[in-house]
Amino acid sequence: MNTEPLSSSKPRPSLLRNWLSLFGLIIVAGGLFSFTLLALVDSMSRSANPYIGILTYVVAPVFLLMGLAVTVVGAWRERRKLGQSAGLLPAIVVDLTRPRDRRILGYFVACSLFFLLLSAIGSYHTYNLTESVSFCGRACHTVMKPELTAYEHGPHARVSCVECHIGKGATWFVRSKLSGTYQLYATAFDKYPRPIPTPIQNLRPAQETCEQCHWPSKFVGNLQRTYNFFQGDATNSPYTLSLLIKVGGGDPTHGPTGGIHWHMNVGNKVEYVATDPGRQDIPWVRITDQQGVVTVYHTKTYTNTPAASDVRLMDCMDCHNRPAHKFMSPDDAVDLAMSLPHEIDPQLPWIKTNAVDVLTQPYTNTTQAVEFIATALSNRYPQARNDEKFKETITAVQQIYRDNFFPEMKADWRAYPDNIGHKDWPGCFRCHDGNHVTDDGKRTIKASDCNACHVILAQGTGPDLLKMTPAGQEFKHPGGDYDHTCNECHNGAL
Ligand code: HEC
Ligand code: HEC
Ligand code: HEC
Ligand code: HEC
Ligand code: HEC
Ligand code: HEC
Secondary structure, X not given: OOOOOOOOXXXXXXXXXOHHHXXXXXXXXXXXXXXXXXXXXXXXXXXXXXXXXXXXXXXXXXXXXXXXXXXXXXXXXXXXXXXXXXXXXXXXXXXXXXXXXXXXXXXXXXXXXXXXXXXXXXXXXXXXXXXXXXXXXXXXXXXXXXXXXXXXXXXXXXXXXXXXXXXXXXXXXXXXXXXXXXXXXXXXXXXXXXXXXXXXXXXXXXXXXXHHHOOOOOOOEXXXXXEEEEOOOOOOOEXXXXXXXXXXXXXXXOXXXXXXXXXXXXXXXXXXXXXXOOOOOOOEEEEXXXXXXXXXXEOXXXXXXXXHHHEEEOXXXXXOOOOOOOOOXXXXXXXXXXOOOOOOOOOOXXXXXXXXXXXXXXXXXXXXXXXXXXXXXXXXXXXXXXXXXXXXXXXXXHHHHHHHOEHHHOEOOOOOOOOOOOOOOOHHHHOOOOOOEOOOOOOEOOOOOOOOOEEEEEEEOHHHHHOOOOOOOOOOOOOXXXXXXXXXXXXXXX
16 A cells, blocks of 8 residues: 655645535635625615615625535545545645745735635625614514604604614624524514514613713703693594603702602612513512612512512613604594694594594504505595595594504504503503502602692693693593593503
């Protein structure tokens, strides 16, 4: 048997000359070609198209790398085969005095530089692409349509998705790309939940997202807000309410502390335990004040000592949980449209009730809903059919549906409670319901006092609305006397 190494004067057999490596090289060439072509198309098209982006910066590089891997595996197998049949392969000798070696080295360096440059451009674009609103919102259009639509109508429409969902820092970047990879898979294979569950577990803490733009020490002061309600009767009786909301602040260097943002006092710490995944049931609350005094409030039925892992530190998102994706309840959306010109005509008898009714029917898709809304309303107002104002009404109701209801994803106000306020969801009353007391029963979280969080400046209609009372008025409930919490009757459709 010949154990002598192959003579170095003979040309070294190419390890790439085998079917597997050849196949790999074809994939590499294909990947490179499509990457170049797609990158050109992408840079020339005016608007960012997430699909081209995904093909260029995710799919093409994956093929390129796969091709390279196959080539290397082929070469490795070839090397083992050669080693077995011809004994030991010669050691690689690079001799720069030989022109052939210099040429090969030159090619190698040039190709590596080119490849490095290409991957630098590629990764930069991949990074930008996966951080863009159009990638987050549009690429998976059925999945993200509800959040994207609500986002575009919200106050944060100019803030990109990643600024709240990812933020700065390498660990969150890696985490988000890892979960993002899973999400790409879940979308491609239709494995995602409908509706997408809320709240997001392990959302980046507010200090690192919201507080980059709205710092908690900023004193907000009082906010005045006017609500135009319409009741569900024949004349759609209007009822207007003007609230002065005591938002306040939590930092003595920026203004008096107190009011609603007191929870965010830089010195206080409010923690709580929720017993449901949606954080709607809060039986246990703990405050640690500036002096370090700890007070625990709990409901009568909740007497356990909670595990540390169940305790959540209250932050912005516990109240502002829909800052970017608010799905309006049909009640609020119809009230708003009725108060605006050229939308829902408040002169149509029973239109408040009828509009809410057609919006809340069970539909399987948006097209069906929009058609049904038009026919059902036309049937209910046969005499108004050709009226210009009635046509505007139908269009407005259909638009409310398109903006706030997503039957394909089972997403609407029912799936996504809003924790600001207390009318349609428990909201503030999750803690401020009068049932949270200290162990000795002496202290309760403020509840019954309707003026603790806001004062009613004016309410009613017509002349009543001109009677402004800075000290606050007692609430004259349009629905008559009530002795329950608001959301036991009001659910967004009443
Ligand atoms: C101003 C900050 C902000 C921006 C901008 C933002 N989000 Fe959100 N998003 C949130 C918060 C807060 C939640 C609710 C988190 C919670 O309750 O745990 C949320 C929830 C979600 C959810 C979970 C389902 C749900 O509705 O609760 C998805 C999906 C989502 N956002 C997608 C997006 C997409 C896509 C964009 C960009 C088009 C975007 N978000 C932009 C703050 C933001
Ligand atoms: C990149 C900056 C940025 C980030 C991050 C951000 N916001 Fe905002 N926020 C804004 C801007 C800009 C506005 C609009 C201000 C205006 O129109 O007066 C706004 C408005 C608001 C408003 C008033 C909404 C209204 O109805 O007028 C609230 C409340 C709010 N943000 C809460 C949050 C919360 C909670 C978060 C974290 C989940 C957050 N923001 C993250 C920039 C940001
Ligand atoms: C206890 C609940 C609660 C917490 C916690 C909370 N807020 Fe608020 N915030 C409110 C309420 C209620 C308002 C009044 C406006 C409203 O109803 O939307 C408000 C108003 C605001 C406004 C002014 C909105 C405007 O229309 O001008 C901003 C900005 C804001 N909050 C940001 C934050 C940020 C940032 C945090 C976290 C550091 C935070 N809030 C924590 C309840 C809360
Ligand atoms: C997780 C429970 C929890 C939630 C949710 C909550 N609060 Fe509070 N809140 C507290 C606790 C605890 C206190 C302090 C009670 C005490 O010791 O006097 C407090 C105090 C307050 C105070 C009095 C601050 C002061 O100046 O002393 C206001 C105003 C207030 N909350 C408004 C709100 C509003 C508005 C909401 C809803 C947007 C809300 N809270 C949601 C737990 C909560
Ligand atoms: C813990 C604080 C708090 C207490 C106590 C409280 N409210 Fe409110 N209330 C709010 C907040 C916050 C909002 C929502 C502001 C907004 O729209 O952003 C609100 C909104 C309202 C509205 C407007 C309806 C709507 O569509 O949201 C009415 C009416 C109202 N409150 C009545 C009352 C009455 C009556 C009481 C006494 C039983 C009361 N509130 C006690 C915090 C409170
Ligand atoms: C016992 C059930 C019940 C309770 C509890 C209740 N309401 Fe109502 N509310 C009604 C009814 C019924 C109407 C009349 C509805 C209509 O005509 O559309 C009404 C009407 C209203 C309206 C007028 C506009 C509209 O949306 O229909 C407001 C605002 C309102 N309620 C706020 C509240 C607030 C805030 C609370 C809690 C402090 C509350 N309600 C508690 C049953 C209730």
